[in-house]
Amino acid sequence: xxxxxxxxxxxxxxxxxxxxxxxxxxxxxxxxxxxxxxxxxxxxxxxxxxxxxxxxxxxxxxxxxxxxxxxxxxxxxxxxxxxxxxxxxxxxxxxxxxxxxxxxxxxxxxxxxxxxxxxxxxxxxxxxxxxxxxxxxxxxxxxxxxxxxxxxxxxxxxxxxxxxxxxxxxxxxxxxxxxxxxxxxxxxxxxxxxxxxxxxxxxxxxxxxxxxxxxxxxxxxxxxxxxxxxxxxxxxxxxxxxxxxxxxxxxxxxxxxxxxxxxxxxxxxxxxxxxxxxxxxxxxxxxxxxxxxxxxxxxxxxxxxxxxxxxxxxxxxxxxxxxxxxxxxxxxxxxxxxxxxxxxxxxxxxxxxxxxxxxxxxxxxxxxxxxxxxxxxxxxxxxxxxxxxxxxxxxxxxxxxxxxxxx
Numbered sequence: 001x002x003x004x005x006x007x008x009x010x011x012x013x014x015x016x017x018x019x020x021x022x023x024x025x026x027x028x029x030x031x032x033x034x035x036x037x038x039x040x041x042x043x044x045x046x047x048x049x050x051x052x053x054x055x056x057x058x059x060x061x062x063x064x065x066x067x068x069x070x071x072x073x074x075x076x077x078x079x080x081x082x083x084x085x086x087x088x089x090x091x092x093x094x095x096x097x098x099x100x101x102x103x104x105x106x107x108x109x110x111x112x113x114x115x116x117x118x119x120x121x122x123x124x125x126x127x128x129x130x131x132x133x134x135x136x137x138x139x140x141x142x143x144x145x146x147x148x149x150x151x152x153x154x155x156x157x158x159x160x161x162x163x164x165x166x167x168x169x170x171x172x173x174x175x176x177x178x179x180x181x182x183x184x185x186x187x188x189x190x191x192x193x194x195x196x197x198x199x200x201x202x203x204x205x206x207x208x209x210x211x212x213x214x215x216x217x218x219x220x221x222x223x224x225x226x227x228x229x230x231x232x233x234x235x236x237x238x239x240x241x242x243x244x245x246x247x248x249x250x251x252x253x254x255x256x257x258x259x260x261x262x263x264x265x266x267x268x269x270x271x272x273x274x275x276x277x278x279x280x281x282x283x284x285x286x287x288x289x290x291x292x293x294x295x296x297x298x299x300x301x302x303x304x305x306x307x308x309x310x311x312x313x314x315x316x317x318x319x320x321x322x323x324x325x326x327x328x329x330x331x332x333x334x335x336x337x338x339x340x341x342x343x344x345x346x347x348x349x350x351x352x353x354x355x356x357x358x359x360x361x362x363x364x365x366x367x368x369x370x371x372x373x374x375x376x377x378x379x380x381x382x383x384x385x386x387x388x389x390x391x392x393x394x395x396x397x398x399x400x401x402x403x404x405x406x407x
Contacts (some may be wrong), residue, residue, distance in 0.1 A: 030139050039160040047172060049248075055112060072126040076126040084133070099126075103124040108184070142203065153336060155276055165261075178258075238297075239268060243261065243264055249312070267321045267322050278290075288400035299389040301326075304316055306386065336352070
């Protein structure tokens, strides 16, 4: 039977539609894996309060359990991103997505063993570091250059970061075994994510023979350090203040502290998720507008925090958490978009990983606040944070005007 031009066109349209559908399914699968690893990474935040009460841990032990995650995450980022550029995204990401539920299993298997808890957190940090940078680059490549890629990756991470601790806090507050049951949802989600990710085709391997220098070329530019690196710590600095510092400051002596930490986490991440479409529009229409708006929200959130910690006001703390969540969402989308824009095809994973490593430096914020508390008092510590971020906001706004708002 002859194939008419109409039939050829129909076949072409069908093939194109099938390819587009397959591409969409692929990036969604990677995004779901990022969601699952983000859930596993952040479910631990409200559990610190549980461990403090149930195991009688002192401030040093709590700080150590919080910090060990970052201690393995940063090397994971700096190794995983470049490795995915060389060996392909799938070869690097898939094994560590599969290891993420194993990290949670260690936490559930040794609920009163500090070595097992520490090992679980260390493995969770390593999985997060390897996956976040490489998978973000994978999402961008599967999105075929779409301007939505930064928002897609940011949304997947934010959803996981937000839902994980909220579910853990609710379960810890309401179940009979608060040291084990809060981890069970991630065990199921992590396994499902690894299975779903399996069929996704790899990308990045066609750059395996390219010569590379470290750090990547984009990271060695003044533009990267002035527009991407300088505000990067505000991303997770804002969120760690919202979900770690503020709940501890206003509820440390109260029995509902775990539930309130979950509420603060929900508020902050809901704000961070909801503002991301606006962040993308701001970046698309006027470069650096989103980062300036995000820094302004961070300064305002720290300013509200002054009143919250001095009065132990939960309503004020919640307001501060919303502002800090807005800062997180605006700054994350802007930073990812700028990093992707500066990166070349052969070093995309490495550049994005460097950005995440710098942004995770913000996890030092709780330690900074604790140190400043002993010198300046609670209100003074937040006042200094607010002033520092306000100065950074002014600098970024000035720089954006000088550069004409170029993305």
